[in-house]
Amino acid sequence: MKKISAVFDGLKFADSTLAYAIKLAESSRALLSGVFLESLLYNSYRLDDLIGSSGLSEVKIKHLLEKDKATRDKSVGIFEQACKKAHISYAIHRDQGFSLQEVLKESIYSDLLLINVEETFSHVRVQPPTHFIRELLAATQCPVFITPRDYQEIEKVVLLYDGKPPAVYAIKMFNYMMPWLRGKPIEVVSVADDGDVAELPDEALVKEFIACHYPAASYALLNGNPEEELTTFLKSRNKHTLVVLGAYQRGGVSRWFKSSMADKLIKEIEAPLFIAHH
Numbered sequence: 095m096k097k098i099s100a101v102f103d104g105l106k107f108a109d110s111t112l113a114y115a116i117k118l119a120e121s122s123r124a125l126l127s128g129v130f131l132e133s134l135l136y137n138s139y140r141l142d143d144l145i146g147s148s149g150l151s152e153v154k155i156k157h158l159l160e161k162d163k164a165t166r167d168k169s170v171g172i173f174e175q176a177c178k179k180a181h182i183s184y185a186i187h188r189d190q191g192f193s194l195q196e197v198l199k200e201s202i203y204s205d206l207l208l209i210n211v212e213e214t215f216s217h218v219r220v221q222p223p224t225h226f227i228r229e230l231l232a233a234t235q236c237p238v239f240i241t242p243r244d245y246q247e248i249e250k251v252v253l254l255y256d257g258k259p260p261a262v263y264a265i266k267m268f269n270y271m272m273p274w275l276r277g278k279p280i281e282v283v284s285v286a287d288d289g290d291v292a293e294l295p296d297e298a299l300v301k302e303f304i305a306c307h308y309p310a311a312s313y314a315l316l317n318g319n320p321e322e323e324l325t326t327f328l329k330s331r332n333k334h335t336l337v338v339l340g341a342y343q344r345g346g347v348s349r350w351f352k353s354s355m356a357d358k359l360i361k362e363i364e365a366p367l368f369i370a371h372h
Contacts, residue, residue, distance in 0.1 A: 095123060095124060095125055095183075096122050096123075096124040096125070096205040096206070096271065097124060097125045097127060097203070097204050097205050097206075098115060098118055098119055098122065098124045098125070098126050098127065098204065098205060098206045098207075098208065099126075099127040099129050099200050099201070099204040099206070099207050099208070100112065100114075100115035100126060100127070100128055100129065100173075100207075100208040100209075101129045101131065101197055101200070101207060101208065101209040101213065102128060102129065102130050102131070102169060102173065103131060103213055103214075103215055104130045104131075104132060104165060104166035104167075104168075104169035104170065105136075105137075105138050105162060105165055105166065105169075107169040107172065108210035108212070108213070108241065109245070110210060110241045110242060110243060110244055110245040111208055111209065111210045111241045112172070112173060112176055113245035114208060114239065114241045114245060114366065115128075115208050116176055116177070116180050116182065118206070118208070118239070118272070119177075119180070119182045119183075119184075120180055120182055121272070121274040122271070122272070122274065123182075124182075124183075124205070125183045125184065125185065126177060126182055126183065126184045126185075127184070127185045127186075127187060127200070127204070128170070128173040128174075128177075128184065128185070128186045128187065129187045129189060129196075129197065129200050130166065130169065130170055130173075130186070130187065130188045130189065131189055131193040131196060131197065131215055132166060132188055132189065132190050133190065133191065133192060133193045133196075133215065134190065135192070136193065136215055136216060137158070137159075137162050138158070138161070138162050138165065166188075170186060170188070173186065174186065187200065193215040193226070194215075194226065194229055194230065197209075197230055197234075198230070198233055198234065198235065201230075201234045201235040201236045201238075202235045202236075204236045205236060205237075205270075205271060206236060206237050206238075206239055206271050207230075207234060207236055207237070207238045207239065208238075208239045208241055209227065209230065209238065209239075209240065209241065210240075210241050210243075211223075211227065211240050211241065211242055211243065211360055212224065212243065213226055213227065214226050221361065222360045222361055223356070223357045223360040223361060227240070227360065228357065231341060231354075231356060231369060231371075234371075236370075237264070237267045237268075237271065237368060237369065237370035238368075238369045238370075239366060239367070239368055239369075240360060240366065240367040240369065241366055242333065242364050242365060242366055243364065244333075244364075246333045246334045246365075246366075247334060248275065248278065248334060248335075248336045248366070249278060249279075249332075249334035249335070250278055250279045250280075250281070250331065250334060250335045250336070251268075251275055251278055251279070251280050251281070251335070251336045251337075251338060252281050252282075252283055252328065252331065252335055252336070252337050252338065253265050253268070253280065253281070253282045253283070253304075253311075253338045254283055254284075254324065254337065254338065254339040254340075254355075255282050255283065255284045255294075255295075255300065256284060256285070256295065256320070257284070257294075257295025257296055257300075258340070259340075259372050260340025260341070260370075260371055260372040261339065261340045262300070262303070262340075263340055263370060263371075263372040264338055264339055264340040264341075264368070264369070264370040264371075265304075265307075265338060267368075267370040268338045268368050268370070269307050271368075272368075275336070276307065276308060279310075279312070280304075280308040280310065280311040280312070281311065281312050281313070281314055282294075282300075282304060282311055282312070282313045282314070283313075283314045283316065283324065283327065284313075284314075284315055284316070285315075285316040285317070285318065285320040285323045285324060286315065286316070286317050287317075287318075287319075287320070288317065288318055288319065292315040292316065292317040293315065294313065294315060301313075314327070320355070321355060321358045324355070324358075324359070325358060325359065325362045325363065328359065328362075328363050328365065329362065329363055331365070333364050333365050334365075335365050336365065336366050336367075336368060337359060337363070337365055337366070337367050337368070338367075338368045339355060339356060339359070339367065339368075339369055340369075340370055340371055340372060341354050341355060341356035341369050341370075341371055356369050
């Protein structure tokens with residue numbers, strides 16, 4: 095049995111994360127842990143909502159706290175009912191510490207972590223990749239499955255390969271976590287820089303490795319700027335495609351100067367991403 099952890103904001107419940115989590119847990123016969131982050135520093139209301147005609151209102155504070163608790167309780171109930179309906183093993187964690195630290199701790203004891211592409215755990219709405227997602231991907235201790243805004247059944251898998259260990263590691267972790275997708279069409283995609291010959295790095299070795307797990311896999315060799323070519327290529331695929339990649343190998347400082355391929359794909363395509371770093 096594997097352990098899959100699905101991360102939720104109980105105040106802004108992500109239905110697509112729940113749908114993917116149930117599907118993955120059913121297919122893997124996994125324990126599904128619902129991780130509900132309930133930091134005391136994050137609520138649905140703002141400071142000015144607490145001010146009454148006579149200043150800070152204890153009545154308003156109590157009412158808003160009770161409202162948030164009811165919303166969070168409802169989200170937990172939706173998760174629990176979905177697990178019971180699917181007849182899967184589940185656990186519920188209502189983590190009340192700092193959100194990012196709590197998720198990273200959960201990742202130590204999980205085989206896979208699911209989180210929605212738009213999660214911020216704050217009032218501010220920003221375009222993906224959010225700061226929370228970037229920081230999570232940089233420090234997670236297990237692979238992360240980024241769920242898109244809407245659930246789509248997975249019909250095809252694209253494995254991104256650049257000849258480097260993180261890419262191969264991501265493929266290994268994907269095969270370990272989702273062996274039930276071996277029957278789907280699998281495509282290995284590689285990009286050669288402008289001016290280089292479009293060839294598969296370590297071709298004999300990688301094809302031997304891929305054949306052991308996905309004997310019917312096809313290969314696509316592209317040429318040009320990797321970020322631009324891969325983004326264009328994946329946009330031509332439909333939303334039912336799962337993309338597997340290794341990412342976030344650089345230190346925190348250098349990420350400010352050169353975005354990760356994961357950042358680019360999170361921003362540009364509306365498909366689920368399976369991301370693992372070595």
